[in-house]
Amino acid sequence: MNYIKKSLALGVITLITTWHVNAQQAAPAPYGALPSADQVLWQKLGYYMFIHFGPNTFTDKEWGDGKESPMVFNPTDLDARQWAKTAKDAGMKAIIITAKHHDGFCLWPSKYSTHTVRESPWKGGKGDVLKDLSEACREYGLKFGVYLSPWDQNHPSYGTPEYNDIFAKTLEEVLTNYGDIYEMWFDGANGEGPNGKKQVYDWPLFRSVVYKHQPHAVIFSDIGPGARWIGNESGFAGETNWSTLNTDGFGMGKDAPKQAILNSGDENGKYWIPGEVDVSIRPGWFYSPDTDDKVKTLSQLLGIYYTSVGRNANLLLNVPVSRTGKIHPTDSTRLMELRAVVDATFKTNLAKGKTVLINTTRAPQITDDNYDTYWGAEGNAKKAVLTLDLGTKTKLNRLLLQEYIPLGQRVRSFEVAYWNGQKYVALVKQSTIGYKRILAFPTIATNKLRITLEANAAPVLSEIQVYLAPEMLDVPVINRTKEGIVSIKTNSPDPIVTYTLDGSEPNMKSMRYNQPFELKKGGTVKAKAFINNGKDFSDVVIADFDLSTADWKVLHASESKKESQINRAFDGNGRTSWEANPAGSTGIYEIAIDMGKEMEIAGFTYTPANNGNTGGTVTKYNFYVSRNGKDWDRILTDKVFGNINNNPVKQQVMFPSKKQARFIKLEALAVIGADQSGMKINEIGVIVM
Numbered sequence: 001m002n003y004i005k006k007s008l009a010l011g012v013i014t015l016i017t018t019w020h021v022n023a024q025q026a027a028p029a030p031y032g033a034l035p036s037a038d039q040v041l042w043q044k045l046g047y048y049m050f051i052h053f054g055p056n057t058f059t060d061k062e063w064g065d066g067k068e069s070p071m072v073f074n075p076t077d078l079d080a081r082q083w084a085k086t087a088k089d090a091g092m093k094a095i096i097i098t099a100k101h102h103d104g105f106c107l108w109p110s111k112y113s114t115h116t117v118r119e120s121p122w123k124g125g126k127g128d129v130l131k132d133l134s135e136a137c138r139e140y141g142l143k144f145g146v147y148l149s150p151w152d153q154n155h156p157s158y159g160t161p162e163y164n165d166i167f168a169k170t171l172e173e174v175l176t177n178y179g180d181i182y183e184m185w186f187d188g189a190n191g192e193g194p195n196g197k198k199q200v201y202d203w204p205l206f207r208s209v210v211y212k213h214q215p216h217a218v219i220f221s222d223i224g225p226g227a228r229w230i231g232n233e234s235g236f237a238g239e240t241n242w243s244t245l246n247t248d249g250f251g252m253g254k255d256a257p258k259q260a261i262l263n264s265g266d267e268n269g270k271y272w273i274p275g276e277v278d279v280s281i282r283p284g285w286f287y288s289p290d291t292d293d294k295v296k297t298l299s300q301l302l303g304i305y306y307t308s309v310g311r312n313a314n315l316l317l318n319v320p321v322s323r324t325g326k327i328h329p330t331d332s333t334r335l336m337e338l339r340a341v342v343d344a345t346f347k348t349n350l351a352k353g354k355t356v357l358i359n360t361t362r363a364p365q366i367t368d369d370n371y372d373t374y375w376g377a378e379g380n381a382k383k384a385v386l387t388l389d390l391g392t393k394t395k396l397n398r399l400l401l402q403e404y405i406p407l408g409q410r411v412r413s414f415e416v417a418y419w420n421g422q423k424y425v426a427l428v429k430q431s432t433i434g435y436k437r438i439l440a441f442p443t444i445a446t447n448k449l450r451i452t453l454e455a456n457a458a459p460v461l462s463e464i465q466v467y468l469a470p471e472m473l474d475v476p477v478i479n480r481t482k483e484g485i486v487s488i489k490t491n492s493p494d495p496i497v498t499y500t501l502d503g504s505e506p507n508m509k510s511m512r513y514n515q516p517f518e519l520k521k522g523g524t525v526k527a528k529a530f531i532n533n534g535k536d537f538s539d540v541v542i543a544d545f546d547l548s549t550a551d552w553k554v555l556h557a558s559e560s561k562k563e564s565q566i567n568r569a570f571d572g573n574g575r576t577s578w579e580a581n582p583a584g585s586t587g588i589y590e591i592a593i594d595m596g597k598e599m600e601i602a603g604f605t606y607t608p609a610n611n612g613n614t615g616g617t618v619t620k621y622n623f624y625v626s627r628n629g630k631d632w633d634r635i636l637t638d639k640v641f642g643n644i645n646n647n648p649v650k651q652q653v654m655f656p657s658k659k660q661a662r663f664i665k666l667e668a669l670a671v672i673g674a675d676q677s678g679m680k681i682n683e684i685g686v687i688v689m
Contacts, residue, residue: 026405029456030407032456032457033244033269034407043274044371046436047092047305048095049086049306049318050147050317051056051319052322053098054107055070055105057075057320057321063642066103066104067154072474074085075122077325078129080136083412084142088340093143098147100150103154104152108177110151111169144179145184145217145641146184147184147186159192159199175209183219186219188251220276223250224273225271230263232259233278233279235279235308237277240432241263241434242265243434244263244266244269245268272664276313277314277316280317280647281301282294287320299539300532313435330389335386341469344561345398345469346400347467349369350368351466359385366386369463373462378458382454383452384454386452393447394447395638396444398439399439400436400643401463404461407481409458410456412431416448418448418483419447428445451464473531474490476497478543479543482550486552498510498512498513498527499511499520499525501523503526503568506540520548521688522544522685522688523541523545547688548572549572552593554567556590557590557591558679570685571682579616579680580679589678590665590666592663592665594629595686601659605665605685605686606621606683614645615671616671617645619667619670620668623636625665
């Protein structure tokens with residue numbers, strides 16, 4: 001066995017020293033696609049902030065249409081230093097901001113657009129958000145990144161050959177005026193241009209502009225080349241996650257590899273393109289006051305941390321700025337709670353300095369708490385068995401493993417077992433490791449762990465670390481039947497569960513849950529679990545319910561794959577859904593429902609089927625109401641669920657004004673994968689106020 005220490009200096013990976021056992025041996029040969037020095041530094045950042053901010057913040061839209069007046073952009077107290085301080089205090093290492101989203105609005109006074117902060121009332125048209133934020137990032141020691149959407153629904157040249165040059169100049173403007181850019185964030189959004197044409201993006205031109213002005217920037221997109229989209233906006237990388245990807249023949253947006261491939265990478269892929277997990281702390285990407293009580297719980301964020309940073313990916317957590325120009329207190333509080341738990345979990349490495357044996361050979365580099373030292377297997381050995389001796393029986397529930405990625409990603413599977421005093425007991429079996437793999441499991445007590453590695457080349461391991469994370473109280477689970485009966489359950493032993501129906505946060509004095517209760521008209525239920533006389537408590541869990549559908553019946557609908565299952569579209573069960581047959585040449589679907597009695601409704605909700613396949617999800621629609629089931633009043637025309645493909649969450653749509661109706665009808669004008677899928681509905685509901 002040989003022990004090698006390496007360091008990154010001046011952007012070049014340099015061999016410093018080789019330790020040996022019996023004879024001097026060379027460092028392991030690099031294997032497969034390798035990261036650049038900039039990609040290694042990027043991977044070490046781990047966790048950073050995304051900020052969505054712009055006209056959508058003030059219009060309650062996910063995707064603006066470029067027709068909004070720049071006058072809507074008018075934050076009352078914009079404070080980029082507060083953003084940077086929040087990120088720093090949260091343990092984040094950088095901030096990426098949506099400098100230009102699909103609506104074309106520029107957060108700086110661009111010379112190449114008339115849809116910018118210059119045309120807004122903010123600071124009398126003299127403001128520059130990018131200047132403020134880049135300076136704040138430098139002050140707080142954070143790296144600065146930008147997102148520029150190539151799709152521009154405002155610019156008159158979009159959809160013409162001239163637009164590519166304009167976008168390149170726009171890029172150059174941003175890349176040359178705000179200091180170092182560590183990450184350039186692109187997506188493949190490509191909407192309709194003039195006369196129904198779509199813009200053919202000149203990606204080689206755009207990338208050349210980035211590398212000319214910011215040669216160390218990591219370029220993010222579906223296919224990199226610096227980092228790749230992980231294939232979803234739900235917050236998880238694949239349990240198998242290779243940092244390598246085959247991108248030859250693929251492109252951006254609709255031309256990208258399948259989402260499952262983006263999620264897991266390609267074993268022995270041709271290019272080093274590691275995954276980045278982008279997810280929002282709220283249901284949507286932009287701020288809305290309607291989501292102030294829907295910020296993800298601590299448990300949800302902690303789960304996202306383990307399925308992103310803990311699965312060989314970086315975590316880009318979106319924290320949208322509010323209409324005041326500051327991060328909302330609820331969001332920042334939750335970030336600090338996450339920081340506290342992560343810090344407490346990984347404060348004490350119980351394996352530091354402990355003995356690791358490979359056969360009878362010691363490997364001290366694996367437990368020295370230093371990523372840039374490592375152990376490498378001899379010769380062509382593709383399997384290794386490592387035994388971590390903790391000395392005394394130790395309680396632990398987290399295991400952290402790291403490969404030394406400057407030499408490539410090698411491990412394709414590994415098994416972990418622990419010594420129970422008489423024999424080794426299997427603990428976990430998993431696939432890839434990569435830069436960092438974190439495994440969470442119920443607390444065990446042991447003095448030895450055995451880790452068996454299977455690799456595509458001689459394994460090279462940098463770190464084995466073990467921790468004892470604090471136990472967390474399980475959050476309650478709220479369910480409601482189709483008949484409107486609410487139940488609240490928790491897995492924790494003998495907790496006190498309280499709840500509220502008025503939007504306030506539950507405490508020990510709130511209504512105590514003892515038995516199911518009725519909530520037919522809908523509303524918001526908030527619940528919290530307590531033990532130890534309230535000293536220990538869970539996150540607050542929130543459930544929003546529409547009007548009960550107990551009396552609903554289908555009036556008529558598109559032909560269904562299983563007619564008997566059509567009522568699944570409103571059965572109150574989030575695990576079931578209804579799917580229509582593909583509509584053929586018309587591409588139009590509909591479902592009309594009799595609600596049983598006439599009532600005043602203020603809007604409707606649509607929840608897409610979210611089983612890992614977004615095929616059949618409605619993207620464009622009309623919505624109708626009727627009092628007699630024959631004469632229909634179209635309330636909403638040619639409306640779009642923005643970004644529902646990547647973020648398939650419940651959509652809440654309010655009518656321009658309340659309507660009296662007994663019957664409702666959803667008409668789907670477009671669905672994802674229309675050639676193979678029919679319209680799918682997990683749940684449809686109405687809002688009464």
